[in-house]
Amino acid sequence: MLCATFVQSKAMTWPLAGTFKPLSTPNPHRLPSTVARDDEHLLVAAAKRGDAQAFEELVNRYEAKIFRLTMNITRNREDAEDAMQDAFLKSYSHLKDFQEDSRFYTWLVRIAANEALMRLRKRRPNQFSLDEPVQGEDDLMPRELEDWGPSPEQRFAQTEMHEILSEVIDKLEPAFRVVFVLRDVEELSTEETSKVLGISVPAVKSRLLRARLKLRERLNRYFRQGGTN
Amino acid sequence: MNCKSVIREISDYIDGELDLAVKQEIERHLAHCEECKMVVDQTRMTVEIFCDSKPVELPGEVKSRLHEALRRKLQEKSN
Numbered sequence: 001m002l003c004a005t006f007v008q009s010k011a012m013t014w015p016l017a018g019t020f021k022p023l024s025t026p027n028p029h030r031l032p033s034t035v036a037r038d039d040e041h042l043l044v045a046a047a048k049r050g051d052a053q054a055f056e057e058l059v060n061r062y063e064a065k066i067f068r069l070t071m072n073i074t075r076n077r078e079d080a081e082d083a084m085q086d087a088f089l090k091s092y093s094h095l096k097d098f099q100e101d102s103r104f105y106t107w108l109v110r111i112a113a114n115e116a117l118m119r120l121r122k123r124r125p126n127q128f129s130l131d132e133p134v135q136g137e138d139d140l141m142p143r144e145l146e147d148w149g150p151s152p153e154q155r156f157a158q159t160e161m162h163e164i165l166s167e168v169i170d171k172l173e174p175a176f177r178v179v180f181v182l183r184d185v186e187e188l189s190t191e192e193t194s195k196v197l198g199i200s201v202p203a204v205k206s207r208l209l210r211a212r213l214k215l216r217e218r219l220n221r222y223f224r225q226g227g228t229n
Numbered sequence: 230m231n232c233k234s235v236i237r238e239i240s241d242y243i244d245g246e247l248d249l250a251v252k253q254e255i256e257r258h259l260a261h262c263e264e265c266k267m268v269v270d271q272t273r274m275t276v277e278i279f280c281d282s283k284p285v286e287l288p289g290e291v292k293s294r295l296h297e298a299l300r301r302k303l304q305e306k307s308n
Contacts, residue, residue: 052303059299063292068284081291085298092302140236142268153278165282184276209240216268216275223271 044104048095055095059088062105065186066112072181073116075170076123083119087112109186113178113196120174140213144220152223168218172211179204180211230254235265243273 046054063084070083091098091108098107153161169177182193183204194204235258241247242255259266287295 052307055303056296056299059295063295064284064287067287067291081294084291085295088295088299089302092299092306141233142236142264145264145267145271147267148271148274152274161278162282162285165279169279180279185279185282187280205240209237212240212272212275213236213268215279216272219275219278220271 040104041100044095044098044100047092048098055092058104062108063088065105066108069109069112069181069186070116072169072185073113073174073178074120074123075177076119079119079123080116083112083115087115090115106188106192109182109188110192110196113182113186117178117197120178124174140210142213142217144217146220146224148220148223149225152219156222164219164222168215168222171218172214176207176211176214179207180215183208184212230258232258232262232265235259235262236268239269239272242269243276 040058043054043058047058066087067080067084070087071077071080074080074083087108091111098104149155156164169180172180178197179193182188182196183190188196190201190204190208194201197204199207235242235255238247238251238255242252247255259269
């Protein structure tokens with residue numbers, strides 16, 4: 001009976017059977033990342049030896065992704081640009097300290113995330129705190145539930161999809177947003193995310209769960225079959 | 230396992246990070262609860278859509294400023 005308590009009645013009006021992938025086994029979404037190409041370590045080694053071109057190649061390779069990260073965290077273009085620039089400059093200055101026990105890209109993401117967080121805290125000193133405990137579990141139960149069809153994102157043009165994703169992530173509270181961005185967009189592990197943000201692993205998991213559920217609910221307004229925003 | 234417990238475990242379930250016993254309990258619930266199955270599927274889709282989203286190209290002026298700052302830094306270091 002509990003099932004009925006978290007959905008609006010619309011859910012029952014949409015066809016349910018055969019719409020989604022079978023769930024016989026959980027399917028971890030994480031696939032091997034294609035971000036770090038095989039020659040990344042060669043470029044890093046060359047840059048460490050003082051090869052400026054090699055470092056520039058690393059910048060060219062990752063600048064768009066790092067800008068997306070800083071933009072996703074700060075949601076302010078000026079701060080995102082400053083954070084990205086400082087991240088690259090700091091990574092260059094501290095390149096000799098990079099131990100190569102992780103991918104260069106992951107190391108860069110950590111630096112960029114910290115730069116972006118610093119700016120977010122400065123701009124919203126009273127609105128952003130990762131230390132605040134998350135509320136009880138009442139907010140977890142989905143309120144809107146309607147059929148999306150098998151590939152809802154394919155119903156939108158790429159630019160339109162970018163706008164939708166940008167809008168829904170923009171509305172997410174910063175404390176949830178930064179966890180989601182690091183875990184699900186940048187694909188850091190839970191432990192890496194916990195280190196970057198200075199919060200516990202259970203806190204990362206709890207915020208990630210809420211972020212995912214909130215984003216699902218917001219995407220529902222765009223993805224429901226036949227629905228409009 | 231009831232709906233609330235399933236929702237609480239959704240993240241670990243879709244990441245494949247649950248103990249076998251809990252995973253099986255969830256799957257037993259999903260086999261008869263269409264609403265929870267829909268939440269699980271849509272939450273997984275949400276993660277995949279964001280994970281697969283390509284970054285937009287860096288705006289030209291942002292790229293120029295970044296590379297200019299970088300050139301200054303490289304020059305500074307070589308002097």
